[in-house]
Amino acid sequence: MESKILLLIIVIGSLVMTSVKATEYVRPPPRKTLHFPWDPKPSIQPEQVHISLAGGKHMRISWVTTDHSGSSYVEYGTSPGNYNSIAHGESTSYEYLLYHSGKIHHTVIGPLNDGTIYYYRCGGEDPEFQLKTPPAQFPVTFAIAGDLGQTGWTTSTLDHLTECNYDVHLLPGDLSYADYVQYRWDTFGNLVQPLASSKPWMVTQGNHEKENIPLIKEPFASYNARWRMPFKESGSTSNLFYSFEVAGVHAIMLGSYTDYDKYSEQYKWLKADLLKVDRKRTPWVLVLFHVPWYNSNKAHQGEGDQMMTAMEHLLYAAGADIMFAGHVHAYERTRRVFNGKQDNCGAVHITIGDGGNREGLAHNYMYPKPKWSAFREASFGHGELKIVNSTHALWSWHRNDDDEPVRSDQVWITSLVGSRCIPQNNEGLREYLLEP
Ligand SMILES: *[C@@H]1O[C@H](CO)[C@@H](O)[C@H](O)[C@H]1NC(C)=O
Numbered sequence: 001m002e003s004k005i006l007l008l009i010i011v012i013g014s015l016v017m018t019s020v021k022a023t024e025y026v027r028p029p030p031r032k033t034l035h036f037p038w039d040p041k042p043s044i045q046p047e048q049v050h051i052s053l054a055g056g057k058h059m060r061i062s063w064v065t066t067d068h069s070g071s072s073y074v075e076y077g078t079s080p081g082n083y084n085s086i087a088h089g090e091s092t093s094y095e096y097l098l099y100h101s102g103k104i105h106h107t108v109i110g111p112l113n114d115g116t117i118y119y120y121r122c123g124g125e126d127p128e129f130q131l132k133t134p135p136a137q138f139p140v141t142f143a144i145a146g147d148l149g150q151t152g153w154t155t156s157t158l159d160h161l162t163e164c165n166y167d168v169h170l171l172p173g174d175l176s177y178a179d180y181v182q183y184r185w186d187t188f189g190n191l192v193q194p195l196a197s198s199k200p201w202m203v204t205q206g207n208h209e210k211e212n213i214p215l216i217k218e219p220f221a222s223y224n225a226r227w228r229m230p231f232k233e234s235g236s237t238s239n240l241f242y243s244f245e246v247a248g249v250h251a252i253m254l255g256s257y258t259d260y261d262k263y264s265e266q267y268k269w270l271k272a273d274l275l276k277v278d279r280k281r282t283p284w285v286l287v288l289f290h291v292p293w294y295n296s297n298k299a300h301q302g303e304g305d306q307m308m309t310a311m312e313h314l315l316y317a318a319g320a321d322i323m324f325a326g327h328v329h330a331y332e333r334t335r336r337v338f339n340g341k342q343d344n345c346g347a348v349h350i351t352i353g354d355g356g357n358r359e360g361l362a363h364n365y366m367y368p369k370p371k372w373s374a375f376r377e378a379s380f381g382h383g384e385l386k387i388v389n390s391t392h393a394l395w396s397w398h399r400n401d402d403d404e405p406v407r408s409d410q411v412w413i414t415s416l417v418g419s420r421c422i423p424q425n426n427e428g429l430r431e432y433l434l435e436p
């Protein structure tokens with residue numbers, strides 16, 4: 001009798017154990033790198049079309065023609081096939097060892113109406129593309145995914161982004177994983193074209209964009225030629241750091257791999273940019289860079305410390321709300337934090353370098369989990385930030401569960417605007433930022 005009861009307990013116990021196991025998420029291995037036919041046969045047909053915000057009410061259209069006789073103009077209008085406006089732009093190209101790039105065109109169109117669909121054509125050639133300009137005010141939604149690469153997981157992430165109803169894509173570095181093999185920039189451009197030609201993609205650079213060869217090739221040459229961002233429009237001297245404003249949000253895009261010390265161009269520009277922020281116009285301040293400052297994964301641990309030491313105090317003084325980083329191939333969200341400790345006036349830090357590249361996931365975490373870490377998981381996925389008004393934003397992270405996007409973390413984030421953390425009328429901040 002007793003042994004029967006014991007057996008029953010063991011059977012029930014093991015059933016409970018397996019059902020617990022079944023609900024636990026099993027993280028998938030990396031997927032294969034995609035192979036694309038690459039056909040450099042000269043053509044004036046536009047390819048690799050992507051768009052980016054280019055100052056108030058303007059959009060930059062970027063594309064490549066493998067034939068260098070392609071023209072840099074864009075025809076556009078608000079109904080299909082009916083282009084009542086035209087804008088002329090510029091082009092560039094580069095050489096990289098034995099590789100010759102196509103003609104890379106950049107053309108700014110506008111002024112455009114907010115929240116409006118435009119139809120456009122590049123260099124007088126079909127096909128017709130369409131884009132949607134972001135809204136003038138809240139609500140505004142950002143899709144965020146970093147460290148994308150070109151694998152089976154990348155397509156899964158891109159498919160989920162297609163389902164997401166977002167206005168602007170934010171990418172905190174590591175785009176193509178070309179890693180010196182230049183035609184991979186071209187295949188990446190074509191892979192993301194369906195998304196990047198219809199909504200603005202605002203990117204900053206990661207280590208995989210560097211591609212420098214000492215004495216032969218400057219860092220970021222290919223990235224800068226292809227992914228031109230609105231740096232001049234935001235008073236910056238370099239494509240590696242800039243800012244933009246959209247629908248009540250001031251977004252600052254920093255460079256983790258360019259000088260950031262007190263005497264650097266980037267540091268001086270950041271101070272000047274923070275002084276321009278008007279929290280009445282843009283209640284939200286977002287910051288993006290590649291190497292995370294708060295991350296409890298063992299991968300790349302401490303790599304962001306120097307930049308954090310140099311710049312965190314400026315962003316704290318200005319009351320930055322959320323900082324996004326990539327680099328670590330996992331997801332992590334912190335509580336508000338500053339100077340290594342929880343701080344109600346600090347920023348929420350989100351590491352979202354889990355777009356799906358070929359290097360796979362970063363599984364090893366530090367124990368015990370730091371107090372500031374609110375959620376961490378090594379899975380591929382993407383994030384969505386829906387800013388509903390001047391004080392409330394809904395952040396969600398969607399894990400690529402097999403190929404389904406499963407919402408795995410969700411939290412309301414309230415902005416620092418109106419709190420004692422933000423100096424009224426920039427009082428004190430001005431003196432602080434103007435200090436040499
Ligand atoms: C902002 O949105 C939140 C969440 O929907 C709501 O609770 C709050 O009242 C809103 N605030 C304003 C000023 O509309």
Ligand SMILES: [Fe+2]
Pocket residue numbers: 147174206207208290326327328
């Ligand atoms: Fe990286």
